[in-house]
Amino acid sequence: MDFTPTEEQSAALDLAARIFTDLSTPERLGALGTDSDRELWKELCAAGLGGAVRETGLLGLVLLLEEQGRRTAQVPFAASGAYGLLAVASHGTAAQRERLLPALEDGTEVATGAFPAQPGVRALPAQPGVRALPARPGARADADGRLTGTVAWVPWLRDATYVLVAAADHGLWLVRTEDAEVRPVELTAPWSAGHLVLDGTPGERLGGAGAYDDVLATARTAFAGLQAGVCAGSLARAVEHTSTREQFGKPLAAKQAVLLRAADAYMDIEAIRVTAYEAAWRRDEGLDHRAASLTTAWWASEGGRRVVHAGQHLHGGAGADLDHPVHRHFLWGRQLDAYLGGGAEVLADLGELLAHGDDAIEEGERS
Incomplete structure (x- = not known):
């Protein structure tokens, strides 16, 4: 295995470090409260760092998130990168990728994830000879793809336009946050989090087994x-x-x-x-x-x-x-x-x- 950053990863890392250092200052962070830094988010996406995640993979995203963490920058980079960009790129249909990825890359769409068993999931594959332990119930999907249930808190939910919901059967559903009920939640960290309520909310299936x-x-x-x-x-x-x-x-x-x-x-x-x-x-x-x-x-x-x-x-x-x-x-x-x-x-x-x-x-x- 080789963890040496590629030329593309190094270039993205240097650019992210400069932007986070310049904009995510203690003074700005103190003024934000629990709001996200929208100006910083626009700057990151305008610099092409959203698109860079697709090119540099999960290792590239981890390198960029290290720089975010150094400055505790209040942007939904981790959530939108993992639950949005990489999830859609890896498991979306061709139509879903064509429709969603450009907007996720330029920041006009923001994704997060509502996994009811995170923390504390027992996620084992449903394969012969492997004992699977069920996740804690959070949301259930009916035959028409409508979801019902609650998730106590979802990171950066108040910034998100999409939330990737993990149903009790481990199926993944993309839900528009405007179709769900989002209630503000105060966390230990000043993240823009929310309590998610689904009541017959329409969802779009993402991916299959695995x-x-x-x-x-x-x-x-x-x-x-x-x-x-x-x-x-x-x-x-x-x-x-x-x-x-x-x-x-x-x-x-x-x-x-x-x-x-x-x-x-x-x-x-x-x-x-x-x-x-x-x-x-x-x-x-x-x-x-x-x-x-x-x-x-x-x-x-x-x-x-x-x-x-x-x-x-x-x-x-x-x-x-x-x-x-x-x-x-x-x-x-x-x-x-x-x-x-x-x-x-x-x-x-x-x-x-x-x-x-x-x-x-x-x-x-x-x-």
């Missing part, structure tokens, strides 16, 4: 990449603070306890990053990436929580200031931990998959 598993694994990987950036940004702020803040005439960074805490955080970040790269690479190469996506989700959940707590702690009293930029990383890190399912539940999912899905994985890779 689409659910692929989209769920893709989303887990994408949000793990976002967590890697959030944690890297938190640690960078802690390093800057401890290098300039002095105690008894010496920088805090000179203290062994501070160095060890920062080193542990760095190792956790690298683990999140490399496992996200592996999961993304496997998907882009057409290999089974379910187990790899659960591995990176576990690291992003467990390691991510440790890192944002360390970042807060290394700031000392300044870290207790709710208006300090590092506190935003803390809120994002905890929200991503919850969204990915929490370490214990993700580990249980991974154990189930490894215990009952090995034959299916090996068969898929041989083919």
